[in-house]
Amino acid sequence: MNKRIIILGAGESGTGAALLAKAKGYDVFVSDFGRINETNKEKLTQAEIPFEEGKHTEDLIFNADKIIKSPGIAPKVEIVQKALAKNIPVIDELEFAFGFTKGKIIAITGTNGKSTTTMLTYHLLKEAGLSVGLGGNIGKSMAGQLVNLDFDWWVLECSSFQIDGFADFKPHIGILLNITPDHLDRYDYKVENYVASKFSLFKNQDKEDYALLYTEDKLINANLSKHRFSSKLFELKFEDIPSEGAYANPSGIIINLNGRKNTFAQDLLTIKGKHNQTNAMASILTAKLAKVKNEKISESLPKFKSIQHRLESVGNIHGIEFVNDSKATNVDAVYYALDAFTKPIIWIVGGVDKGNDYSQLDAVSTNVKAIICLGKDNEKIKEYFKSRCPIIEETQSMQDAVKMGYKLSKDREVVLLSPACASFDLFKNYEDRGNQFRLAFQLLEREIELKKISQSC
Known part of the structure; x- marks a missing residue:
């Protein structure tokens, strides 16, 4: 039977x-x-x-x-x-699918940045001509794809929920980008349980495998010594230079591997912000471990397009850039977004609050020129920022929020949707919220163009 x-x-x-x-x-x-x-x-x-x-x-x-x-x-x-x-x-589905692939697994986790890193890693391997599949918490399921085909490499985005369902799953290359408290309702409201979930990605690795960790992340650094690695550990850093691993400075992303230094210039990167340099370090080092040549990586990096809803530029009107970061559903993700811009920001924020501590944004919110609250309950945001930001508006309409952003901004400024909250008060999900932001921008752009035409007649 x-x-x-x-x-x-x-x-x-x-x-x-x-x-x-x-x-x-x-x-x-x-x-x-x-x-x-x-x-x-x-x-x-x-x-x-x-x-x-x-x-x-x-x-x-x-x-x-x-x-x-x-x-x-x-x-x-x-x-x-x-x-x-x-x-x-x-x-979990990935645990089941793992038993039916002959390919090598690249598994990427972290509270933030895993989608971008997954897509960039897939892009670099695909552009290099490798046989590579994409799955996990992004795109089509790995299991569903394995019905008809397998790949030499699989690049998988792994949430903590998926990792919790792993028994024998063994990534050849495991990547941990960062850990900040999130989804704690699933972990008995204990951050140590969430941390343990992330670190368990590496539990089945052996000496033939690789573990890549951004060790300057506070929670990763604090817990590193508590976890045993059978795989070869590579560190991702900014402050110190690892003997083997990756680091970033103004000249570029530098990979130290097998006694050789490989440098990739900063202007090759199409993704913005310090957090995306961490993502790029992980992706480039992974490509090197997969034997991709430097020349091919340098050719491929400028071709990468940011994923939808993650610091995605949707357009420019009169020098004002409109950026869709709807996927930023927690304060830590918003920290990275605000830190990515030196220009003045008109910040669209709000939704279903997840117990946010907005004081975490004090260091990066100084360039916020105005705040537009988009949600049914904006009191917490207004109360915290009322003495920190001179202009605070609110609305429950994305179209109104985008129009407000345009009116409050000027040349060389940014209208940034980075909500810090879940989307379920006004939208179906974060994708719907981001899509409505893009549509509102397009409608505004068309309205301005029609007004210009009518004035010229």
């Missing part, structure tokens, strides 16, 4: 895992407590995979040999707790 696998959650990762399990001969059943979107329903139906939605039927679930759950389902959810009590293994 075929082994039975139950999939909890029929999103991108769950559906991908179901398709791969079916292709490998497992008895598969999918259960989603919410509603399954029509596209995924069609995929499951075509693959003849039975499913249910709007409920979890225990009789159909607890006869499983293994459960693959969506990263969004907390371990404390009743159905998961009952499965664990019955000694049914509960794993």
Whole structure:
């Protein structure tokens, strides 16, 4: 009899895992407590995979040999707790997919910057002509792709939720960019539990593997000695020069590897800010470990386009740059965004507060010229910044926020959407918020152009 696998959650990762399990001969059943979107329903139906939605039927679930759950389902959810009590293994889609690839894994985690680093690493390897796939917490599921093809390399963005579902998963190159308190409701409100989750990315590595860590991050530095690395450790730094690893200075990104120094000029980078230099260090060092030549890296870096909703320039009107950083849903991400600009900033901020401590922004908010609060409850933001910023406006309309930003700004200034908050008060998600920012910019640009035409007639 075929082994039975139950999939909890029929999103991108769950559906991908179901398709791969079916292709490998497992008895598969999918259960989603919410509603399954029509596209995924069609995929499951075509693959003849039975499913249910709007409920979890225990009789159909607890006869499983293994459960693959969506990263969004907390371990404390009743159905998961009952499965664990019955000694049914509960794993992540990436853990399952790992068993079916012959490729080498590059796994990237961190509270912030992992999407940019994942995309830049993928870009450098792809441009170099390597056989490389992209997955994890970004793009298409790894499991779903493995139904039809495998790659020599996989570049995977890994959230802490996904890492928590790893048992045998072993990255050849593991990257930890930074750690700041986030999602603590999943970790008993203990930052040490969240830190342990991030560091466990490296638990299965051996001497043939590599661990890349930004060791000047406070929480990484404070916990480094508590964790044993069987892999070769490379440090990413600014202040000190590692004997092997990467560092950055005004001349560029420098890679120290195998006794050789490789320098990549700063003007090759298309991504802004000190945090993106950390991301670039990690990506370039990874490319070097994958045997990509310096010339190919230097050719590829200027071709990289920033990912959507992360310090994404959507356009320029009369010298005023409009920047979409909707993915910045916590204060730490906003710190990096504000620090990326020396120009005066009109800052659009707000949404569903996640217990933000805005004092963390004191050092970088001095160049904020005006604040536009975009959310249903802006009192916390207004109260903190009322004595720190001369202009504070508020609205619940993205179109109004963009127009306000334009009116408050002038040539060589920046209108920055960097919310520090979740988006669910006014928008479907951070992508919807960012897309509405881009649309509002386009409407404003068109309005100004039509006004110019009418005045010339």
